[in-house]
Amino acid sequence: MPRLAGDWFIDLFTSEAEKLIESLRSRSGGRQVDVPPAYWWIPGLPEPRGGRGPVAAVDGGGGLEPLGGSGAVYIARAYGYVEGGEPERGLELRFYPVRETRVLDALRSWLEHRIAVRLAYRLPPGSILLMDGSLWATVTAGLTALARLASRGVQSLSWVYTALLSGYMLAEVSGLARAARERGITVAYVSKDHGLRALKEKVLLEAVAERVRALQPLVSRALDYYPLALREQLLEARRLVPSELRGVFDAALDMSYRDTSFLNDTAGPGLGYSWLLRMPPPQKLSQALARGGVRGLIERAAARAEALLAEEPEAEEFRSLAERLPRLLDELPCSRMFYVRLGVGDHPLLVELPGEPGCYYSPGRVLEEPGGLVEEVVAVLRSGYAGPEYYNVQLIAAHMNATLSSSQLASYMRLLEQLAAARGLQLRLARRSLISRSLPRKRRRLV
Secondary structure (H helix, E strand, C coil): CCCCCCCCCCCHHHHHHHHHHHHHHHHHHHHHCCCCCCCCCCEECCCCCCCCCCCEEEEEEEEEEEEECCCEEEEEEEEEEECCCCEEEEEEEECCCCCCCHHHHHHHHHHHHHHHHHHHHCCCCEEEEEEEHHHHHHHHHHHHHHHHCCCCCCCHHHHHHHHHHHHHHHHHHHHHHHHHHHHHEEEEEECCCCCCCCHHHHHHHHHHHHHHCCHHHHHHHHHHCCCCCCCCHHHHHHHHCCCHHHHHHHHHHCCCCHHHHHHHHCCCCEEEEEEEEECCCCCHHHHHHCCCCCCCCHHHHHHHHHHHHCCCHHHHHHHHHHHHHHHHHHCCCCCEEEEEEEECCCCCCCEEECCCCCCCHHHCCCEECCCCHHHHHHHHHHHHHCCCCCCCCCHHHHHHHHHHCCCHHHHHHHHHHHHHHHHCCCCECCCCCEEEEECHHHHHHCE
């Protein structure tokens, strides 16, 4: 039978469209409400000021080469770009008897922060150090790896090695924040790939709670954590919300409605930046830390690692790390995040500044008007902007130098084989290389 031109369903579509329009009209009559003005959005971008210190940027890359039988060789490298100065470089080569990209991610993140600490002690006061990725996601992922090991929630040795490397990484995060404070360096984490709902939930839920006083205690407790806590109770409380506010309330709880869409809907596509929002920890992680504090969590993780690794050298590494880690983790900074749009219609960048020592563990989301430090960071990001693809030339320079290509990994492995053979060791490489570039970072995807 010959195929007829046209659309056989257009009449059905028209009929259904008319029904949908009537449904939307009836819904909108009682549920539309003016969202509070975007007081938290500052239109326009500050001009770069002269006299500042240089801008530096750190990024990393890596790959792993499986060995025949089991295990893999892991390679991570990091590059610290310095505006008008010598770069800082680092490389780590490790063997672990597992093949997991999460191990590689933790190794790379540790190395990136080691390079950043070196730069913090090298750069003159007034410099700005840009880190690729999210501070909140990095710290949360590291602590979660340790908490999973401490709670006997691991099902593979890969989680043990991930926890070990995460411990090293968290120590460097704490050290970076301390060095930056002491030396007058501004550290800013910049993410192009993100999907938070933190700002939207804060603004919309508090707007509803201001009108419905009975919801205020529940909303306050729910906003104490990120991701949003007490979702089931909030859904059950929906019956308390007047019909004219339910659209706002539903948008606040919609997990697919993220900050970027909320920003577009309320502040529009123009240039500007948001107020600062202090991010709290996840509720489950906070509960895990409440059982004995940071020290208790580290002690449980170290004991579990020793039991699982037996005589492996990493068991001793974990014991040694556990002695100094609690003091360093007590000083972990929180994330003070804000959004900035550098080009009209661009996807906004997520920028995070480290807060005071130890504030990572404090519950509650605090929204505050930005000051001169934020203006300075925004001005620096503006001066380094070269379009959506080259959202920051310093970070792109670090990315291009740090990224490990498949051909480079193959060259490294050939050299490793030759060096091993010269020393009487035959490596059996499986030749199924896995590359981990610095962008995108699946492990650091924000939710």
